[in-house]
Amino acid sequence: MNHPATLSILNGHLIDPANRIDEVRNLHIADGKILAIGEAPAGFQPEQTIEASGLIICPGLVDLSARLREPGQEHKATIASETAAAAKGGITTLCCPPDTDPVIDTPAVAEMIQHKAQQSALCRVLPIGALTKALDGEHLSEMVALKKAGCVVLSNALTPIRNTLIERRALEYAATFGITVFLRPEDPHLRNQGCVHEGPVAARLGLPGIPGAAEVVxxxxxxxxxxxxxxxxHFCRLSYGTSVAKIRQCSLPVTADVAAHQLFLTExxxxGFNSNCHVIPPLRSQSDREALRQGIADGTISAICxxxxxxxxxxxxxxxxxxxPGISGLETLLPLTLKLVDEGVLSLSDAIARITCGPAAVLGLPLGQLGIGSSADICLFNPRQRWQLATDELLSHGHNTPFLGCEFTGQVSQTLLAGRITYRRERDTPST
Amino acid sequence: MIVPNQSNIQLDAEGRLKHFLTIEGLNRELLTEILDTAESFAGVSERTVKKVPMLRGKIITNLFFETSTRTRTTFELAAKRLSADVLSLNISASSTSKGETLLDTLRNLEAMHCDMFVVRHADSGAAHFIAQHAAPHISVINAGDGRHAHPTQAMLDMFTIRRHKGDFSPLKVAIVGDIQHSRVARSQILALNTLGVAEVRIIGPATLMPVHAEALGVKVFHNLDEGIQDVDVVIMLRLQRERMSGALLPSEHEYYQLYGLTDERLEAAKPDAIVMHPGPINRGVEMDSQVADGPRSVILQQVSYGIAIRMAVMAMAMQRQGGAQ
Incomplete structure (x- = not known):
């Protein structure tokens, strides 16, 4: 791939929700940053132009949770393979949770992950630091050292802190240094041995259930x-309708996200015991799915990951x-979000906000928007291109998705990270 | 969005039984065919030569990942009476402890040219998994998977009920005890509803009931005396020892006080009501010895009918196989 210092993207439909832009505009880039929108500055001669008529230009996607499996589980995936999959999915920034092996509880691991990500240079990787050492829920991690090493937020990943006093101390210490904490709300006692939603389907299949109360408690x-x-x-991966209501009602400035699959699949x-639908938190009822969609529509849930x-x-x-448990989801984040638009859940601009400026605001970073001077992280997609998800199309090493064979409308055409092309779809026809 | 899903894998393209994994998805005609076929085998056990040559030359493997005496023995006997060669493997003690995956175990057994797997496993869905991954010529019979299903046990119970009651349609049936953890109960409920009984009731405290139990097609009772009022059949379930004290139940004593079946309490049921139990019984916990050994108890008949039902299911699944070859 070539990396021009100056670039113009012409005739595309620019949607930049953070800056309230939703119209055909040209975009001019210099030195990896947005130089101008609309008219090019006098005398600007781009080294390269991209003809984008018929395409939508939006900020590169920001994903609050993507496991890269490196270090420790390279038989599942690697930083190189998954950042390539991210670029193909239009993602330019992703956060990787700390449950790697070793855990991201020292600056060395955080730095190693960022170093490897910079080598492949396909996606900005932001490590999430461990809230407690080895995620043990008992000893606070060196939060400030982790922050200095590039961990933008901290979390205990999927392991809830059992002891409320330790959680209090962890949050107090994080608050002292202005660090945001991601929490995956789950009461471990109510979770018990559960692996699916405790509902009629669990009753029929005889699978141990996780009650919705585990999340609400x-x-x-x-x-x-x-x-x-x-x-x-910040609450990660809401799954239950009552949770959305609780967060909507509360007066604190808390944020929340939901996994894209949770907005489509149900118990x-x-x-048929489809193991590709084995996820934690579990797929819940149709009414929970509707409540999550409502939360996405009204902004109670500001990010889809x-x-x-x-x-x-x-x-x-x-x-x-x-x-x-788990779904390989990088390459279906954008198409599933676009499907919400097709199904009338929210407008295209709001949908894009939930995968760009919404998650960026949770991180407190100036990403997910294309204002003058910001990093030229851009996703170009063809909103009318119909395609089918097939195994041989996936760049992720994980082929574990229940959406194989599903048809989607809207396909990434090019992805740029700081003005450099990280993905380009071959043989793409801009308009259909 | 409902993701692409496999259709009923239990039946072949002609709608004949290929695997027997769960009662779910099987219609009344097929269940009746199983009962009728079992009826024709019921006489074999009483003959001096207790064998028919139906499955001569076939290899049936009992794959028991969970220990069992009664079920495994009756499956073995059933296979032998059909003249099949039987291999019984207690896997919990062998391969899995060496790190071999279930799929590896399966491939090895396939290489030994088995024709049928009889599977018991602690995970719900294990029999489905094996059926999905076994070579196309192999039939899989579920001998109990987790809390999900135990369809041959349910069918032998249906066989017992039919022998005593004839017609299913007017019957009220009560199932008492630990429904939540019972694969037997789940399969019984499905079978009873498919065969068209008037009413299925489940009786027990909320801690032993699945949440959303009504979705199974039952009426839920927490009081034994109310629940067995005018029923034709009372099915008592075994209460696992480890569940008797702790957070599910306060004590064995209190459970017996509330849900233990005695002759006195059985008075509430119809005068000709029968009492069943999948065994083994905890005497003095689920029921009084007087009931277990009394005139209304059909518990031992259930055991002997188990062989006929298992012969029927094996023969039906293999018949298809014979036809294909």
Whole structure:
């Protein structure tokens, strides 16, 4: 790929929700940054131009949770493979949770991940630091050192902190240094051995269930501690309708995200023991899905993430409860979000906001928008291109997605990270 | 969005039984065919030569990832009476402890040219998984997977009910005890509803009921005396020892006080009501010995009918196979 110092993207439909732009505009880039929108500055001679008529130009996607599996589980995926998949999905920034092996609880691991990501240079990778050492829920991590090493936020990944006092201390310490904490709300006692939503389908299939209360109890606890400590918290991967209502009602400045698959799949998709639908938090009822969609529409949930969890084939080849949970989601984040527009859940501009400036605001970073001077992280996609998800099209090493064979409308044509092309679809026809 | 899903893998293209994994998805005609076929085999056990040559030359492997005496023995006997060669493997003790995956175990057994797997496993969905991954000529019979299904047990219970009651349509049936953890109950409920009984009731405390139990097609009762009022059949479930004390139930004693079946309490049921239990019984916990050994108990008949039902299911699944070759 070539990397011109100056570039113009012409005749595309620019949608930049943070800057309230939704019209055909030219975009001019110099030295990896947005130089001008609309008219080119006098005398600007771009080294390269991209003809984008019929395409939508939006900020590169910001994904709040994508597991790259490196270090420690390279048999599932690598930083190189997954950042390539991210670029193909229009993603220019992703956050990787700390549950790697070793855990991201020292600056060395955080720096190693960023170093490897910079080598492949296909996506900006922001490591999420561990809130407690080895995610043990007992000893606070060196939060400030992690922050200095590039961890923008901290989290205990999928391991809830069992001891409320430790959680209080962790949030207090994080608040002291202005660090945002990501919490995946789940009461471990109510979760018990559960692997699916405790509902009619679990009753029929005899699978151990996780009650919705497991999420609501944790949210109530986390909100009380956030109020107590003044820590800025963000709820990850909501799954239950009541959770959305609780967050909507609360007066604290908390934010929340949802995994894209959670807005489409329900417990009914488990019938036949489909292990590709084994996810945590579990797929819940149709009414929960509607409540999550409502939360996305009214902004209670400000970010949609891929919750990317690539697995090797064997991890899903076992009886359902013994399979590893998770969906390989980087390459379906944009198409699923666009499907919400097709299904009338929210406008195209709001949909793009939930995968660009929405998550960027959660991180407190000036990403996910294309204002003058900001990094030229751009996704160009053809909103009318119909395509089918097939295994051989996936760049992710994880082929574990229940959406194989599904048809989507809207396909990434090019992705740029700081003005450099990180993905370009071959044989793309700009308009159909 | 409902993701692409496999259709009923239990049936072949002609609608004949290929695998027997769950009652779900099977219609009344097929369940009746199983019962009728079992009826024709029921006499074999009473003959001096207790064998028919139906499955001569076939290899049936019992794959038991969970220990079992009764079910495994009756499957073995059933296969032998059909003249098949039987291999019984207690996998929990062998391969898996060496790190071999379930799929590896399966491939090895396929290489030994098995024709049928009889599977018991602690995970719900295990039999489905094996059926999905086994070579196309192999039939899979579920001998119990997690809390999900135990369809041959349910069918032998249906066989017992039909022998005593004839017609299913007027019957009220009560299932008492730990429904939540019971694959037997799940399969019984499906079978009873498919065969068209008037009413299925489940009786027990909320801690032993699945949440959303009504979705199974039952009426939920928490009081035994109310629940068995005027029923034709009472099915008592085994209460696992480890569930008797702790957070699910306060004590064995209190459980017996509330849900233990005695002759006195059985008075509430119809005068000709029968009492069933999948075994083994905890005497003095689920039921009184007087009931278990009394005139209304059909518990031992259930065991002997188990062989006929398992012969029927094996023969039906293999018949298809014979036809294909």
């Amino acid at each position: 944790a949210i109530a606890r986390d909100l009380a501690l956030a109020e107590q400590t003044g820590c800025k918290i 009914d998709d488990l019938i 891929s919750s990317h969890q690539p697995h090797e084939l064997d991890a899903k080849e076992a009886p359902f409860p013994s399979t590893a």
